[in-house]
Amino acid sequence: MYELAYSRPQSLADALAMLAEDEGAQAISGGQTLMPVLRARLAMPTRLVDLQRLPELAGIRSVEGGIEIGAATTHAEVATSAEVRAVVPALADLAGGIGDPAIRHRGTIGGSIANNDPAACYPSAVLALGASVTTSRRMLAAEDFFTGMFSTALEPGEIVTAVRFPACSRAAYIKFRNPASRFALVGVFAAQLPSGYRIAITGGGHGVFRWHEAEQHLDGGGAIVGITEDRLDPGHFTGDLHGSAQYRRHVAAVIVRRTLSAMT
Amino acid sequence: MTDITLTVNGRDHVVETEDRTLLVHLLRDELRLTGAHVGCDTSQCGACTVHVDGKAVKSCTMLAVQADGADILTIEGLANGRELHPMQAAFHEHHGLQCGFCTPGMIMMAIDIARRHPQPDAATVRAELEGNLCRCTGYHNIVKAVVAGAQRMGEPA
């Protein structure tokens, strides 16, 4: 990688100040995405500001109606957290399937959703569960947070500090893996909340999205088998070496049905 | 350049390093612990796996400066003199290695698996080895070795 400087601030305020004073500074959390990019010399930050040990970003807490997960919480911590498993078991399952064990030991929920890779797992849970994202400046609903592939509502210098999930016992996540990268070729998080069903799909290509038509179908008492791909907007899908847009769309519908079946 | 302090295999080190140096390069080039290998650039092969504060991580996906203050265990620190760690012994016993290049990372990951899953079955081991590539063994004997090694780690010494 290119030459750069590294800082490990002791507080959120210090971290924000460091990011504010150097335009070329880049926040790093678990670094499991960023490090390979830096090694490939596809980014040239002047400074890395390490968020992983900030006390303000740590911890898993019960909150009214749900659970709050600090942004620096690793995937492994979420996967093995008794609190998370008690409140949103599907979220623990999802976290336990991200990457591989070594990656789960360092990668964090805050880093994942701030990066919003179009094939990442976490954004689907955040969106499907209607979680809210707390940042250093504000609180955002999931719908407002994700704004497209690799794109979020975060402004320069703004940091995700926590994600708050509602309790939900009827939810499931299934990842249909890309045979090479093992990222989600398609990933589906489905949840049944008091407000109704919510289904979020990741891996389509343009970033995570909700399948409203399927949600409405279920809310109207429709059967799982009636959820078919012809109701899925093809505009959500792109193709690559591992699957055409048409194939991804088809698989998405299949995995949605399987995820819903797995919920019961 | 930054001075960092870290414990590696029970020994304390103070090392001056470039901020951009990867942990794996610090271990290999500065501390001359060449057991952790670099097999890819995209954090997927796992040949560089070491334990940082008791957890398996890919040392090619972490800066050395991020390990400031950390306790690190590498393949070189496993055996007690000539007495092998049970997982090392299991890899030998079950022929869980051929060229040996992926082996240090495999063993470090295997120990981590055994800690999290004290009596893993073959399917669990296969799933948990997703981030460690081996080109020689077809994983068949590695899986057997990890199952047996985990078993032995759980037995009283």
Next chain:
Amino acid sequence: MTAMTAPMGKFGQSVKRVEDSRLITGNGRYVDDLVLPGQTYASFVRSAYAHARIGAIDVSAAEAMPGVVKILTGQDLVEGGLFTLPSGWNLTSIDGTPARVGVHHALAVDTVRFVGEPVALVIAETRGQARDAADSVFVEYEELPTVVDMAAALGPDAPRLHADIPSNRAFTWDIGNAAEADAAFARATRRVSLELRNNRLVPNAMEPRAINAEWRSFDSSMTIHLTHQNPIGMRVLFMMLLGLESENHLRVVSPDVGGGFGSKAAAYAEELVVAFAARAVGRPVKWTAERTESFLTDAHGRDHVTKAELAMDDHGRFLGLKVHTLANLGGYISTSNALVVSYMYATMLCGQYAIPAVHAVVEGVYTNTCPVDAYRGAGRPEAAYVIERLAHLAAREIGVDQAEIRRRNFVKTFPHQTPLVYCYDSGDYEGCLDEALRLADYAGFEQRRTEARARGKLRGIGLSAYVEACGIGPSKLLASLGGGGGMWESCEIRVQPAGSVEVLTGAHNHGQGHQTVYAQIISERFGIPMDRITVVQGDTDRIQAGTGTYGSRASVGLSAAVRSCDKIIDKGRHIVGYMLGIDPGEVDFADGIYTSAATNQTVAFTEMVHAAHAATQFPTDQLEPGLVATSFFDPPNFTYPAGVHVCEVEIDPETGVTEVVAFNAADDFGNVANPMIVEGQVHGGLTQGIAQALWENAVYDPDTAQLMTASYMDYGMPRADSLPEFGLAFWPSPTPVNPLGMKGCGEAGAIGSPPAVINAVCDALGIAHVDMPASPEKIWRLCQERQEVA
């Protein structure tokens, strides 16, 4: 007598590996581990274009950067007298003309012909500085049109890679007898035909290529530390290419090698350039490939497009075979590739079947892709894939079971002279088939298929009966086919005064467990514990001669070892004869003890060793002191390992995902020295073959010739969770061509498995063919078609 604390070796036993102790403790020594005094680091500037004319190369900015020691371009190499990279095999086209070999400069001069081709080298004080500076070398490229597809490359309007080679055709070579094949086809009542692609693979040894070269100006000599399968052979080649005075001016050392699979048997541009650079800067220069560089430049494997046709009678007896193959050479002909695509491939097209008339044509085609060379099996997997896919189709055509069609056509007597040069040594193909079917519970398959259908899965079973050629030799035959000969292996055994044994071999371990197997065999021969035996390899200062490890040549090297053992034991007889005052002919040797039946006296092997070195108990004018023996073994024939693989897959028709749910293999490797090690070799080979059939695929963009699969993000490596447990059995027919009866096992798994998997997929879907890799989308589309038909 010595107390026997360490294990005794025994041929045929699963002795645990000697080499493990260093590898499991992090004490393995690979090239990149080595740092030499005054070490510098190299980084290559590579072309981002697949085909371009090189204009100006501006190194001024890079030269001014911190730590930069030197920058070299192709022109510097030409001026420095570096030779171009050779093709190691002389292939002759049908019309009698020699293969047209495109000039391959180690650093491109004038033109680059594939993405990633090295254009310049930067040497600097640190790895980071070298890379920083390499990024700052500015190269002007004038882009040229590219061609990836072989048929297109042969077309009249295709861009030409090498100005002097029309139609990008390096050779049109054939084997067999066209007239006889035509006659067989005229006679035939049934025929099946097939067009298939054998997908391009990236070898992916986990240890990337690496070299550390140092030049000693005071005696004009060089030492190269190189990760390679054939370090001893590389000495001669590098000596010549670098223009060194003699072998004595070059030492090549290969320490532990982290996998090769054929890809570390070639001579590469990068290594040659680094060696040249070490001389130019007078300091050690190290280069270790990054994985992306490995994807771009490690010689790829396979990449054939083949049309094949099989003629039969009404009973499905094979009468004739015609094969036409386009072999993608890449931008240049790599070291062994002219051999791989011809005599390692087409000679094996008959498989296990007695086919009387065969004709095969291979056209070698240049394209704007990475050069292709040996990859696990090297030609033989491509041949097995052709004939075993045809056999599957033949069973469909005739309407008989997959096993039955093979049974009807097996070679049944040995030796068997094929119509394609080679003469199969030994085998029991039908017995092996039965064993495989038993292992796989073939009889119970239909029940499993029905059960799977109830779960919504399509289950299929596929067979593949492969035969291959291993233990390459004899030298004379190889030379007559276009090689340089020299296909023997050497082994020197030195017995030290205190009784320990040093074994020097030119073979080179890169995972095969040579140190164990050599020690095992020699331990048994001498009757001494294995820990008394040290195997020395991979250092030209220690080993005089050798040809390396590839093509399952362990049997050749071990045969040389056995001969050296015999020479030592025989000399011992003479020594013991003097010691006991009897005729050496009356001295027997077994289990480490010389005995005289006549006098009932015994002398232990170690006592004989002491006597040999003390040289007091025999007349040294009649018998020389010391105990050293060297042997060269030139095999009288190849060996022909064979086997039957049975694969079962389940396909999810909704997603197209294929899962290998069972894989069983019965193999004839002749005698097996160490079953544990051999099984390990098979596991690895099977995995590479299954991965070729389902996941692995090197894809070049058809328009730009950019490699789209240049990392593990896009290249589908097999992982632990995608494979079944393997069921293996041995069905040995010992070969008569070497003293151990061993045939070799390194490639078998990768040869038999791809057709077994694809045959299973085709069986599951009831289709004639699907090209590898059988990716989920491809299979899903086939399932869709199947539904439409149904």
Next chain:
Amino acid sequence: MEITGSYLLPCSPETAWKALNDTEVLKSCLKGCEALERTAENEFTGKVAAKIGPVSARFSGTMRQTELDPPRSCRMQFEGQGGVAGFAKGGALVTLAAQDGATELTYVADTQIGGKLAQMGARLVEGTAKSMADDFFGKFAAAVAAMEPEAVPIAAPAQDASSAEQPSGTPAWLVPVVIAVLAVAALVLFLR
């Protein structure tokens, strides 16, 4: 790789044509555009600092317009260099058609990428192209609306969620757009 797309612009074809040849308008609409200059009658050069996700790369490139048929269509060739990241080049046909007082812009672009972009980022090319195109045309539509006060008040891509033919892709219109778009392709990675 061929990419196509179409957008509805709230202005007349004449205004759209003018705006598409106005370097200041283009520059303001293109995220990360550091410079955009006309170097000849129908030739532009530009610099774009593209940043998507963790990847950032600086591209410089040129674009040449040919077969101009104002205000209906033109063809263009573009080429950009991203240093270590690789290169992008291609050609595109852009057409403008009046539609109920607005203008439908359609493009068919053939884009090629090379070097690290192609080697490591194949999975992201198409999605990136669309997101950058949407971003660009969102701003561009607003810009042309401002240039033409009587324009119909729409500023959205011509998307029809139910249409299977829903276009996506990058406007090869300007070098910088495409080049920036492609920078992202390099995004290998691994969001975990």
